[in-house]
Amino acid sequence: MSNGIAIEVKDLHKSFKDKEVLKGISFTVNKGEIFSLLGPNGAGKTTTVKILSCILKPNKGYVRVLEYKIPEECNKIRQNIGVLPQDYQGFIDLTVRENLEYFVRLYEEDKSKVDELISMFNLEEVENQKLRYLSGGYIRRVGLASAFSGNQKIIFLDEPTVGLDPKARRDFWELLKTMKSKGITIFLTTHYLDEAEKLSDRVAVLYKGKLIKVSTSKELLNEFKAENLEDAYLELINSLDDKNE
Amino acid sequence: MNRIILTVSALVKDNLRNRFVIFWVIVFPVLLTLLFSLVFGGFSNYFHVMVVVQGNENLAKFLNTTDIFQGITNVSLTYAMKHNYIYLEVNGTTFIIYASKQNQQFIPTLEAIVREYYQQDVNNNLHFNVAKITNYTYYDYLISGMIGIVSLSNGVLGIIGVSAGYYRDRLVERLAASPLRSYEWVISLIVYVIIITIISTITVIILGIIFNFIPIISLSFIGFIILSTLLFGGLGAIIYGLTPKDKIFLSEIISNILIFPLMFLSNAFFPSNVYPQYIREFVQYQPLSDIITVIRDFTIYGTLPNMSTILIIVILTIIFIYTGGKLLKLREID
Numbered sequence: 001m002s003n004g005i006a007i008e009v010k011d012l013h014k015s016f017k018d019k020e021v022l023k024g025i026s027f028t029v030n031k032g033e034i035f036s037l038l039g040p041n042g043a044g045k046t047t048t049v050k051i052l053s054c055i056l057k058p059n060k061g062y063v064r065v066l067e068y069k070i071p072e073e074c075n076k077i078r079q080n081i082g083v084l085p086q087d088y089q090g091f092i093d094l095t096v097r098e099n100l101e102y103f104v105r106l107y108e109e110d111k112s113k114v115d116e117l118i119s120m121f122n123l124e125e126v127e128n129q130k131l132r133y134l135s136g137g138y139i140r141r142v143g144l145a146s147a148f149s150g151n152q153k154i155i156f157l158d159e160p161t162v163g164l165d166p167k168a169r170r171d172f173w174e175l176l177k178t179m180k181s182k183g184i185t186i187f188l189t190t191h192y193l194d195e196a197e198k199l200s201d202r203v204a205v206l207y208k209g210k211l212i213k214v215s216t217s218k219e220l221l222n223e224f225k226a227e228n229l230e231d232a233y234l235e236l237i238n239s240l241d242d243k244n245e
Numbered sequence: 246m247n248r249i250i251l252t253v254s255a256l257v258k259d260n261l262r263n264r265f266v267i268f269w270v271i272v273f274p275v276l277l278t279l280l281f282s283l284v285f286g287g288f289s290n291y292f293h294v295m296v297v298v299q300g301n302e303n304l305a306k307f308l309n310t311t312d313i314f315q316g317i318t319n320v321s322l323t324y325a326m327k328h329n330y331i332y333l334e335v336n337g338t339t340f341i342i343y344a345s346k347q348n349q350q351f352i353p354t355l356e357a358i359v360r361e362y363y364q365q366d367v368n369n370n371l372h373f374n375v376a377k378i379t380n381y382t383y384y385d386y387l388i389s390g391m392i393g394i395v396s397l398s399n400g401v402l403g404i405i406g407v408s409a410g411y412y413r414d415r416l417v418e419r420l421a422a423s424p425l426r427s428y429e430w431v432i433s434l435i436v437y438v439i440i441i442t443i444i445s446t447i448t449v450i451i452l453g454i455i456f457n458f459i460p461i462i463s464l465s466f467i468g469f470i471i472l473s474t475l476l477f478g479g480l481g482a483i484i485y486g487l488t489p490k491d492k493i494f495l496s497e498i499i500s501n502i503l504i505f506p507l508m509f510l511s512n513a514f515f516p517s518n519v520y521p522q523y524i525r526e527f528v529q530y531q532p533l534s535d536i537i538t539v540i541r542d543f544t545i546y547g548t549l550p551n552m553s554t555i556l557i558i559v560i561l562t563i564i565f566i567y568t569g570g571k572l573l574k575l576r577e578i579d
Contacts, residue, residue, distance in 0.1 A: 053422040057577040071578040075424070083422035089414035091255055093262040102255045106248060106423055130262070146419070156422070 006031040006154055006185040007052060012061035014047055021047045023209040024061070031153075034176065034186040036196040038233060039206035045189040046086070048206070049156050052187065053083045066153060079107065082147030086159040089139060092132040096123050096142050099131060100149065107150030121145040121175065137168030144175060154185040161195060173199055197229035205233065207240050248425055252433035256407060257440055269402055270395075270441045274449050278391050281514050282384060282456060294351050295518065297325040300335035307362045313354060326546075328516055329386065331355065339372045347382050349375070388453035389460065389544050390513030393537035395445035396470060398504060400477025401484070403438035405500045408485045408573065409493045420575055427574035434573065435478055435566075442474040460544035469543060469555075472562055473536045479565025486572020507533050532561065 007029035014022040021044045029035040037045050050056040052065055054074035063070040068077045090099050097114060104113045118127050121141050131139055140160060147155050157176075161169045169192075176186055176199055190196050196203050197217045205213040213220065213236065217229050226232035260266045294313060297320045298305035308316030317330075322343060325332040331351065332343035340359060342352055356373050363371060411417045420430060450460060460466075481500060488496035510520070510528050517529040528534060535558065539550040 050418075054578050055418065055421045055576045074578045078422060078424045081422065083419060085415040085418040087415055088419060090416065090419075091259040092414060093259045094255065098255075098258065102251065103423070105251050106425060108424075143419075150424075 004031055005029070006033075006066060007035075007187065008062070008064040009052075010062040012048075012051065012063060013059045014044075014051060014056065015059055021209055022051075022058075025206070025209075025211040027204055027211060027214050029185060029187060030201075031185050032180065032183050033201040034180055034188060034199050036188045036190055036200040036203045037206055038190065038193070038196055038203055040237060042208075043206040044209045045206055046158055049083075049158050049187070049189060053081055053156050054078055079150060080153050082150070082152040082155045084140070084143045084147045084155070084157045084160055086162060088143040090131045090142055090146065093130055095128050095130055096134070096138075097127045099142055100146055103146040103149035109150055113149065117145040117148060120148075120178075135168070136163050137165065137171065140164060140168070140172060141175070144172070148179075152184065154187065155179065156187045158189050159191060160188070161190070161192060169195070193228070193230035193233050203229070205236060207237065212236065212240065248429050249433050249436070252425065252429065253436045253440070256433060256437040260407060260437070260441075266406065266441075269398060269406075270445050271448050273398070274391055274395050274445050275452060277394070278387060278449060278452050281387050285383060285387075285514070294348065295325075295328065295330040296355065297322075297330050297332045298335065299333065304333075304335065304359065304362055308358065311358055313351070314358065323546075323548075329383075333359075338370060339374070341374045341376055343376045345382070382456075382458070384453065384456035385458045385460075385545050386541070387514065388449060388456065388458050389541045390511070390537050391449045392446050392470065392540050392544070393473065393511070393533055394508055394513050395449060396442050396473040396536065397477045397507060397533055399438055399442040399445055400474045400479075401481035401500050401504055403441055404434055404478050404481030404569070404573075405485050405496050407434060407437065408482075409496050412490065412493050417575065422576075425575065427576065427579050428570075430575050431482075431570045431573050434482075435475065438478045438481075439471055439474050442470060446470055461547045463543060466540070466543040469536075469539060472558060473540075475566055476532065476536075476558060476562040479562060479567075479569040482569025482573045483565060486569060507531060512537055532558070 005028050009028070010026045011024045012022050012026070013020065013024055025044075025048070037048060039045050047056060051058050051063065051070065054070060054077050057071050065077045066080055068074075068080075070077065091102065094102070097118065100114045100117050101111065104111065104117070118124055121144060123138070123141060123145060126134055126138055131142060134142070144155075144157075144160070161172050164172065173195065180186060188196070188199065200217060202214060202216050203220065204211055215223075220229060220232045220236075221227075224232040224235045226235060261270070294315070296305070296308055296314050296316050298308065298316050298318055302318050305316030305318045308314040320330070322332050325343070326345075329345055329348065331348050333355070334341040334343070342355065344352060352375060360371060408417070453460060484499050484503070485496045488499070510524060511531060511533040512528060513533065517525055517534065520528045535554050539554060539558070542548045542550040
């Protein structure tokens with residue numbers, strides 16, 4: 001794998017019982033980029049994230065995260081990645097500080113890292129409050145902070161801004177940009193096309209288990225002569241739906 | 246090891262700050278104990294008083310014709326004492342009555358019925374001697390039964406409550422992508438349910454002391470409480486593991502459907518012989534009843550339990566924990 005590649009996926013297949021969810025997808029993610037995986041519900045986005053984060057085992061295919069192979073070297077991968085699942089709520093009756101302490105110690109980092117995370121993610125105001133009493137925006141921020149509890153080089157975010165108000169979403173975007181500026185690779189799945197457009201270096205479109213497109217937002221806009229990513233995406237999906245009919 | 250201690254500490258803190266968990270671990274056993282103590286504290290008044298007749302089978306049958314006594318034979322004195330039965334030893338015209346303090350109120354009536362059976366009046370020479378025996382009350386019976394119940398409720402609900410709740414809150418998924426190993430997660434959950442069972446047991450024992458029941462606490466008893474919690478924890482893990490994850494709420498419903506019949510159709514509150522015949526066999530042989538019988542042997546009578554019962558419980562525990570542990574694993578890749 002070249003030094004510039006963070007994730008390499010070739011001919012990845014995954015089935016649950018008789019249902020084939022991923023039908024041989026291939027793509028690469030460059031180090032330090034924000035890569036967004038788009039697609040309608042049930043397209044296989046979450047399954048892809050779960051395979052890349054060593055939760056699910058691929059049925060077939062070649063997958064590498066950093067220099068480590070899945071599934072053989074998952075223990076090493078887990079030390080180097082962070083994940084923020086969709087609708088993550090955390091330990092709801094622990095405080096923000098206690099939540100972060102747990103994950104920092106799980107990754108065998110120094111306790112001082114907790115203060116660093118609290119400051120980095122602007123959580124000082126709520127550090128002694130239980131998650132149960134926090135707004136969705138703060139909980140998501142705590143989730144993102146806990147995803148950075150170790151020495152993470154790649155972060156997987158599954159629909160990270162669902163349910164957040166516009167202000168909280170914008171704040172969250174700023175945090176992601178800051179992470180990117182520190183050289184962190186961000187793998188994002190989202191339904192919000194404006195989010196993908198504003199944040200991503202490249203986007204990929206997954207449709208019924210197949211990867212239809214991998215390009216920059218700009219290339220997609222040009223190809224469909226659309227004003228924004230949402231229009232381009234809808235045109236692409238509609239054309240696929242028409243073909244299937 | 247470090248990650249296990251860390252995870253157990255997080256689980257205990259997170260859950261024992263939750264009012265719902267506090268209800269199940271502390272308030273529920275206290276309320277149930279108080280309820281049964283208040284309603285059935287004078288329990289013998291409401292049921293047939295069991296009398297073991299040793300030495301005259303016909304007298305036992307005669308007692309069955311009365312409204313108050315039920316006569317049985319071929320039962321040892323020890324068994325009779327454990328079950329709070331009156332034990333009547335017949336030796337010619339001499340009768341020795343073994344009865345707990347609670348049952349001594351029935352002795353004059355029993356004497357009158359025995360005289361009636363022998364068609365003797367008070368002036369004839371039937372001799373009754375009352376032997377003083379250790380006094381086991383309904384409270385002793387109830388408190389030891391409640392200890393069995395908390396191992397059931399904490400074992401099953403502890404595992405299912407935490408696993409299902411954390412699954413919904415996406416913590417399980419987050420932990421699955423962390424360095425925490427599946428076996429560390431399973432051990433942490435088991436240690437957590439053992440801790441909450443010990444908290445509940447201490448609460449119930451304190452309540453028992455208020456009711457004048459001083460249980461015999463031994464290492465074997467503590468070991469057995471852990472064993473029974475593992476058995477029911479394993480059962481909880483199997484229920485959770487077999488529930489489709491998109492309908493995870495079902496695991497909580499199934500556990501409640503399972504727990505309450507096991508709880509109330511057991512020997513926790515009443516001896517199995519007070520239940521209707523058609524359900525008595527179930528009450529007698531279901532695992533919770535066996536566990537409670539062993540707990541009573543340890544805490545009330547200070548005797549060694551039946552080793553075959555212990556063996557069955559150990560085998561069931563190994564099967565449940567092994568299967569449940571496999572089903573509780575965090576991820577497909579370990």
